[in-house]
Amino acid sequence: MVIPIASIGDLTCMCFQISHFSSHLYTSQGHKYDISAIVNDKFELDIGKYEEQGRIHISMFFALTYGFGFATIASTLTHVALFYGREIYERFRASYKGKEDIHTRLMRKYKDIPSWWFNALLLVTLAVSLILCIFLNNQVQMPWWGLLFASAIAFIFTLPISIITATTNQTPGLNIITEYVMGIILPGRPIANVCFKVYGYMSMSQAVSFLSDFKLG
Structure with missing residues (x-):
């Protein structure tokens, strides 16, 4: 209607x-x-x-889709900050001091995945992406700092979007906000816009999926 x-x-x-x-x-x-x-x-x-x-x-459908997309991102940040901000802060302090909750103690009986696996994968993918942005810039159109900026956006939004996913089974996307941000920074470069969206949105989406596999919710 x-x-x-x-x-x-x-x-x-x-x-x-x-x-x-x-x-x-x-x-x-x-x-x-x-x-x-x-x-x-x-x-x-x-x-x-x-x-x-x-x-x-x-179309009006497309316009409303974009409008609700921006509203979803804004409401995600405010909702998580207001309803889970204190808990996030307390969990961060407890983790920093080395305090373990009951779930962490129960998981101790399982063998951990070596951290260097994740670190090596991160370094390899980051190095390949930087090589593409630096040496093939005329194809990808996105400068190296765009990659780091997109990665920072994915890192910042992973926690609040993961909380929304765990509590509502709905995952807000960053596709609209990443398109908008890169469109302002580098207008007239569609390939750079798509690359920025891939590194900003898909990195966050894959991180949330990976956390879900670790029984986030």
């Missing part, structure tokens, strides 16, 4: 020319947007071609 009402209420959405539930991109005349026409041979945005074809229009 929300999408048709919002479409009719918004006189600028061209509700009679664009499908309410479509994920495609459209021109101002309601035709599908030709993405390949606004990208040059270096896979960068051609401003002249973009202005010639006009700005991109999206």
Whole structure:
């Protein structure tokens, strides 16, 4: 009900020319947007071609999806901070002092996975990714600091999103926020945007899945 009402209420959405539930991109005349026409041979945005074809229009469904995506990330941070902030702080202090809870003591009877396995995998993947960003920058378009920034975003969001996953069985995604951030930092570079999303969003998603395998919830 929300999408048709919002479409009719918004006189600028061209509700009679664009499908309410479509994920495609459209021109101002309601035709599908030709993405390949606004990208040059270096896979960068051609401003002249973009202005010639006009700005991109999206359906109300797509617009609301993006809006709720931003709201989800904001609510995830505030909810975890307000309802679990004190517990996170106390668990961090206990871990720092070497205090073990009952679950940790029970798991002691199982053999631990060597930490160097994880460290070696991290170093190898980080080194390969840095090589791609430095020596093949004309293909990936993303500078080396973009990789580190994306990794930092994944690291920061892993804990709050893991808590939401464990308590609700729903995993908020970082795909929208990573696209938005890189779009502001490096506009007109679609490959860099996708690479940043992969390292920022998929790294967090795989980390949450890995924690779930360790019986997070």
